[in-house]
Amino acid sequence: MRTARPLALVVVALLGGALLAGCSASSGDMASFSSDDAGSMSEVGEAGAVDAAADSSSGIAPADEGAATQADREIVTTGSVTVVADDPAAAAEEVAELAESAGGRVESRRQTEREGDAPASAELTVRVPSAQTTATVDALEQVGEVRDLSIEAVDVTGTARDLDARAEALATSVERLRALMGDAATTEDLLAAEQELTTRQAELESLQSQRAALTDQVSMSTLHVTVVQVAPVERLAPGGFLGGLQNGWNALLATLNGLVVVLGALLPWLVVAGVVLLVVRWVLRRVRRRAGDGGTPPAESGRPGPEGGPDTPGADREPLVGASARE
Known part of the structure; x- marks a missing residue:
């Protein structure tokens, strides 16, 4: 019984040492993990701050570059x-x-x-x-x-x-x-x-x-x-008799002006048409004269007319007996 107790104490001491070693190791791991996490988190925070600064700087830089480019344009x-x-x-x-x-x-x-x-x-x-x-x-x-x-x-x-x-x-x-x-x-x-x-x-x-x-x-x-x-302002003509007279006179002048313009435009055509009519009339007269001259034969033109001439019908015929007795 005396020999069993020292052995039990030794076993308990060994188990307690093992437990203490495990606890110290786990605490060391947790400490290292926490330090690593803290470092990584700090690195992430610094990286985020750097990125934010870079983003902010990148947001301003294009504007400056664009302004410089705009200034360099011609x-x-x-x-x-x-x-x-x-x-x-x-x-x-x-x-x-x-x-x-x-x-x-x-x-x-x-x-x-x-x-x-x-x-x-x-x-x-x-x-x-x-x-x-x-x-x-x-x-x-x-x-x-x-x-x-x-x-x-x-x-x-x-x-x-x-x-x-x-x-x-x-x-x-x-x-x-x-x-x-x-x-x-x-x-x-x-x-x-x-x-x-x-x-x-x-x-x-x-x-x-x-x-x-x-x-x-x-x-x-x-x-x-x-x-x-500036375009001049149009003034209205006076009313009443004088206004009507002025409007009528202006209308007459405008009509005469239009007739003169039309006459000037038609005058060359009228001259050409007159010349053509004169030529046609002259040609028709010549044709009629030639037709009149050629209608009577030349042999009959010298014969006497119907008044007792030799060509009178019945001039060479002897009178009838009854006709002479009546005479």
Whole structure:
């Protein structure tokens, strides 16, 4: 019995140590798991914050890039507008002053005075800075009534970049040809390089001229302004006897004017028809004369008529006996 108790104590001690070891191991695992989870969660949070910052930055960056792209675009703006004013000449002068005050210029100007039923008018072509196009069009409302407004914007960024690239390539080629001319060993090589240099230099100047013209169109908008006179207000004719007399006189004049126009249109036809009738009448007379002359035979034309001539019927016959006795 004494020997069994120490063995039981040893077994209990071993079991208790095993249990303590297991508990410490599980606690260590839980601690490591919790630390790993905390680290991963913190990493996830930091990643989320970074992603949110990236998203926020990506949301702003395209706008900035789009604004930069919009600023780099090259736009050619042209427009046409009609302005109605009482005095087209004075209105045209105001339009020219508006263009010059905006930093632009007048390229062409034409004015016509009132002639008969045709009202006075004026036409101008002005160039204003592109940034002042809208302000200039709005200022035209101070000159007169704005009608028939049309503004067109054309993106020429691709054309401009193509011209720039071609001009840059030709400039590089020209520099290389100049270097080759300096290193030419023979006269033939020098002449060939000089001829090629002249050709490419001409192409380069042409491209530069086109680019300069395109730049001018981009920087300065073109506006075609037409100024017309206000249509006169129609006045009613007075009433009563005088009004009726005036209306009748106007109607008579209008009718006579219409008759004169119709007569003028028909006169050439009447002349031609008269000539044709005269010719037909003359031809008919000739035909009738020829028919009358050819109806009587020539042999009978010299014979005496029926009054006792030799050709009279019964002239050679002897009278009857009864007829003579009666006589």
